[in-house]
Amino acid sequence: xxxxxxITLLCGHYGSGKTNVAVNMALMLKKQRDNVAIAxxxxxxxxxxxxxxxxxxxxxxxxxxxxxxxxxxxDIPALPQDMYAITDDKALSVIIDVGGDDRGALAxxxxxxxxxxxxxxxxxxxxxxxxxxxxxxxxxIEVMREIEYAGHIKFTGLVNNSNLGVMTTPDDVISSLSYAxxxxxxxxxxxxxxxxxxxxxxxxxxxxxxxxxxSLQARPV
Amino acid sequence: xxxxxxxxxxxxIAEAAILAGCRHYFGYPITPQTEIAAYMAKKMPKIGGxxxxxxxxxxxxxxVYGVASTGKRVMTSSSxxxxxxxxxxxxxxxxxxxxxxxxxxQRGGPGLGGIQPSQSDYFQATKGGAHGDFHMxxxxxxxxxxxxxxxxKGFELADKYRMTSMILADGTMGQMMxxxxxxxxxxxxxxxxxxxxxxxxxxxxxxxxxxxxxxxxLERLNFERYERYKAVEENEAMYEEFMTEDADIIVxxxxxxxxxxxxxxxxxxxxxxxxxxxxxxxxxxxPKAPFEKAAKTAKAFISVExxxxxxxxxxxxxxxxxxxxxxxNRAGGMIPSPExxxxxxxxxxxxxGAK
Numbered sequence: 001x002x003x004x005x006x007i008t009l010l011c012g013h014y015g016s017g018k019t020n021v022a023v024n025m026a027l028m029l030k031k032q033r034d035n036v037a038i039a040x041x042x043x044x045x046x047x048x049x050x051x052x053x054x055x056x057x058x059x060x061x062x063x064x065x066x067x068x069x070x071x072x073x074x075d076i077p078a079l080p081q082d083m084y085a086i087t088d089d090k091a092l093s094v095i096i097d098v099g100g101d102d103r104g105a106l107a108x109x110x111x112x113x114x115x116x117x118x119x120x121x122x123x124x125x126x127x128x129x130x131x132x133x134x135x136x137x138x139x140x141i142e143v144m145r146e147i148e149y150a151g152h153i154k155f156t157g158l159v160n161n162s163n164l165g166v167m168t169t170p171d172d173v174i175s176s177l178s179y180a181x182x183x184x185x186x187x188x189x190x191x192x193x194x195x196x197x198x199x200x201x202x203x204x205x206x207x208x209x210x211x212x213x214x215s216l217q218a219r220p221v
Numbered sequence: 222x223x224x225x226x227x228x229x230x231x232x233x234i235a236e237a238a239i240l241a242g243c244r245h246y247f248g249y250p251i252t253p254q255t256e257i258a259a260y261m262a263k264k265m266p267k268i269g270g271x272x273x274x275x276x277x278x279x280x281x282x283x284x285v286y287g288v289a290s291t292g293k294r295v296m297t298s299s300s301x302x303x304x305x306x307x308x309x310x311x312x313x314x315x316x317x318x319x320x321x322x323x324x325x326x327q328r329g330g331p332g333l334g335g336i337q338p339s340q341s342d343y344f345q346a347t348k349g350g351a352h353g354d355f356h357m358x359x360x361x362x363x364x365x366x367x368x369x370x371x372x373x374k375g376f377e378l379a380d381k382y383r384m385t386s387m388i389l390a391d392g393t394m395g396q397m398m399x400x401x402x403x404x405x406x407x408x409x410x411x412x413x414x415x416x417x418x419x420x421x422x423x424x425x426x427x428x429x430x431x432x433x434x435x436x437x438x439l440e441r442l443n444f445e446r447y448e449r450y451k452a453v454e455e456n457e458a459m460y461e462e463f464m465t466e467d468a469d470i471i472v473x474x475x476x477x478x479x480x481x482x483x484x485x486x487x488x489x490x491x492x493x494x495x496x497x498x499x500x501x502x503x504x505x506x507x508p509k510a511p512f513e514k515a516a517k518t519a520k521a522f523i524s525v526e527x528x529x530x531x532x533x534x535x536x537x538x539x540x541x542x543x544x545x546x547x548x549x550n551r552a553g554g555m556i557p558s559p560e561x562x563x564x565x566x567x568x569x570x571x572x573x574g575a576k
Contacts, residue, residue, distance in 0.1 A: 014256075015229055015398060047253055047336070047396045075336075130227040130400070132236060133263060164227045164400040 004029050005122045007086065007094050007115055009108070010159070011151065012126035013134045013143045014045060014100025017161040021126055021195060022097035023053050024214045029093055030062050037063035037094045039086055040070070041107045043077035044099035053217055063092075079107060087114035098151070101143065105151035112152040124192060125155045129162045129179040130172070137182035144187060157192040158183060166216075168196070170203045177208065225400040230368040230390060231256035231298075233401050234324055235264070237369035238296055241376045241407050243322070244270035245295040247284040249277055249303060252336040253392035254326035257298040278303040282310030282323075289319035290429040292416025294376055298324035300392075301342050302333055308351035311385060315355035316431025318415075318446070320379035322372065323357070324388040326395035329554035337554025338392030340476060341528035346389045347505040347535070354443055356450050358386040358457065359504040361475040365399035371502070373407055378457060380411050382449055389504060391527060393477040393556065453506055460508035461500040464490065468497030470569050471515045473536045474525040475501050477556060482525050485562035494570045504532070512539035521569040522546040525562055527555070545572055 008025060010018045019042065026038040038057060040050035051070045057063075065085060067078045086094050098104055115121050125144050127134060134140040148154055162176030173196055180191050196204055198213035205211050228236070235257045238246070246261040258274065265272035275281035281297045288295035299307060304325045314321060327342045329335040346359045358378045360371040368390060375386035417427050433439040461479075464486055465471060474482040479500040489496040499511050516522075521544050524533035530548040537546050549565035551557045 015227070015232075047392070128227065130225065132226045132228055132232060133260075135226065164225055165398050167225075167400045 004032065004093060005120050006090070006092075006118070007096065007121040009096045009098055009115075009121065009123045009153070010126055011098045011105055011123065011147050011155075012100065013128070013131055013140075014104065015131055016100070016126045016128045016134070017163065017195075018100065018126045019048055019050055019097050020214060020217055021159055021161055022095050023050060023056075023217060024195075024212075026057070026062050026095040027060065029095060030060055033093045035092050036061075037065050037085070037092050039080065039083065039094055039096045040064070040066035041079065041083070042097055042099035042104060043067075043079065043107055044101070044104045048217070050097045065094075079110075083111070087111055087118070090118075102146035102150035105147040108151035108153060116153060121156070122192070123153055123156045124159050125157070125189075126159045126161045127180065127183055129176050130164050137179060137186050140183050141186050155187065155189055157190050158187070160191050160194040163197070166197075168200065170200055173200065173204055174207065224404075225402055227398055228365055228401045229256050229396060229398050230362070230365045230394045231326065231396070232260050233365045233369040234298070234372045234388060235260035236403060237372035238322065238376070239264060239268065239270070240403060240405070241294060241373045242410070243294040243296050243376065244268070245288045245293055246271070246297070247273050247275050247281040247295070248297050248299065249275050249281055251300045251303045253328060253338070253395045254298050254300045254324065256395070257324060257326075278306035279310065282307040285321050285323075286310055286314055286317070286319060289314065289321045290317070290417050292413030292418060294322075294380075294410070296322040296324065298326070300326050300328045301330050301339070304342065304345065304350075311357065312351035312353050312355065313431045314385050315357070315446075316353060316433075317429050318383040319429065320383050320385070322375045322379060322386050322388070324390065327389065327391045329552070335554040336392065338394075338477060338556060339527050339552070339554060340391055340478065341531065341552065342389065343504065343526070343528060343531035346387055347507070350387075355446070356384070356453075356505055358382070358384055358453060358506075359389050360386060361389050361502060361504050362394055363476050363479050363500065365394070365397060366401050367502075368394060369401055369403060370405060373405060377408055378453075382453055383415075384449070384453070389476075391476055392554075457503060458506045458508040458510070459502035460511055461498075461502060462511055463498040463500065465497035465499060465511070465515060468495050468515070469520045470494060470496040470566050471519045471522045472496060472498045472525055472562065472566065473501070473512070473522060473532065474498065475504060475532070478525045478527055481557055481559050482562050484559040485566060488559065488563050489566045492567075494566055496566050501532075507535045507539060509539040512536060513541070516540035516543045519544060521572050523549050523562075523565050523569050525549045525557055525565070527551055527557070545569070547572070
């Protein structure tokens with residue numbers, strides 16, 4: 001990823017790997033720019049979220065915009081109080097981790113008009129053909145339309161994050177390419193990148209265009 | 222497309238239930254099991270099934286009672302505090318001999334507790350779960366694949382013995398994602414001549430009821446039910462053994478704790494300690510046989526649990542207290558680390574004398 005816009009939004013079906021992609025993109029962006037933030041707008045699932053990586057962000061100077069109540073005793077579905085910095089502070093480059101599905105995208109409604117007006121954003125749909133409810137292009141398009149409707153903002157590109165967790169083989173990634181192409185054709189949107197866990201990167205980097213290596217967030221045994 | 226899908230444990234339960242022919246789901250959302258309901262809400266309307274978000278857990282379990290009475294496969298799911306609310310219904314279903322599947326994706330307690338994983342509902346699940354003499358068949362998956370497989374198994378056992386089957390998982394099992402293959406055979410359901418499906422003027426009417434005011438009659442029903450429970454104990458205990466053949470130290474653990482323990486056991490073997498694992502897959506009936514056998518040769522047992530020590534009582538009973546049984550635990554939503562289990566294995570190895 002070279003040409004980051006000021007705001008990069010990551011949306012998708014829940015469990016598609018949005019948070020992991022968002023965390024990795026924020027770390028990449030920080031290498032290119034100084035004033036970087038990651039915003040956790042996921043108010044749907046309190047189990048895995050951006051705030052889990054807060055130490056890592058602190059260490060490399062990335063601002064975390066997240067509800068101060070996340071992972072606390074008053075963990076209600078609350079948006080961060082400094083959320084408007086995303087649209088007000090034009091010097092900031094932001095990665096936004098949006099909640100899963102249309103319900104997660106509802107939280108975007110408040111910001112979407114300003115983001116669209118400023119028009120310096122990329123709205124990315126994270127797709128994974130190995131997830132049970134987005135196994136083909138048509139069902140994926142259905143989820144995309146639901147998200148756009150709820151979030152009041154249109155997608156500009158796709159991130160093919162098709163994977164089977166730690167069991168992913170290079171072949172699994174390769175066989176996901178035709179799916180990503182089909183989603184791309186049907187939606188008329190480019191596949192901005194295909195993502196793989198970094199240990200698979202060398203096997204695949206000469207076979208796949210715009211391949212992006214990811215580190216995984218901590219996972220249980 | 223691909224044969225394998227990447228699923229959350231909760232989704233695997235929902236999809237497997239649908240494959241097992243379950244077309245009725247009633248529930249009320251609670252972390253960390255809400256994905257079961259969310260998946261059912263998306264899928265059931267597309268396949269002519271019924272998803273209904275009830276007004277409470279109590280309402281949901283009584284809807285399960287209703288559908289079970291008609292002989293249909295039916296389920297509900299919740300997490301610890303919600304399961305407590307369902308307690309009355311579970312007892313009524315046992316008293317009415319109704320088959321159903323109930324899922325408990327446990328979180329830390331007691332009370333409202335937290336949302337992180339726990340195994341502290343072991344007593345509640347295996348020792349009845351509500352008032353009266355009764356048991357549920359309790360299944361403890363340790364992978365997303367098993368979340369799916371044991372869901373199907375749970376329905377089959379429930380039908381076979383006219384009992385409630387419970388999937389006793391934890392927050393980790395519910396939330397973790399792993400590849401799953403969903404091409405298993407579902408056995409044909411046994412006939413349900415007891416179901417309330419209308420007499421069509423061709424038979425006596427069936428009554429599904431747990432009220433029984435004549436003491437002699439109620440006693441007879443209890444004895445008959447326990448004959449069935451005995452058959453379950455004799456025929457349905459399931460477990461996995463891992464490196465137990467020559468083991469001096471036996472770790473007992475289920476669910477997520479068994480995965481942590483396997484890592485620790487492999488490490489202990491590298492350090493020259495012969496450790497092994499017995500993983501109960503059914504928690505009721507508790508698989509006594511492998512423990513009885515291992516107690517003849519092992520020096521010590523360790524119960525690794527995400528609770529203050531509940532299964533340890535069954536381990537002590539099954540081993541007849543012949544050798545020391547120690548506890549290695551975390552509570553309140555925390556998970557023991559492989560290092561902690563390894564430490565417990567090293568300590569237990571010092572504890573037991575030579576055999």
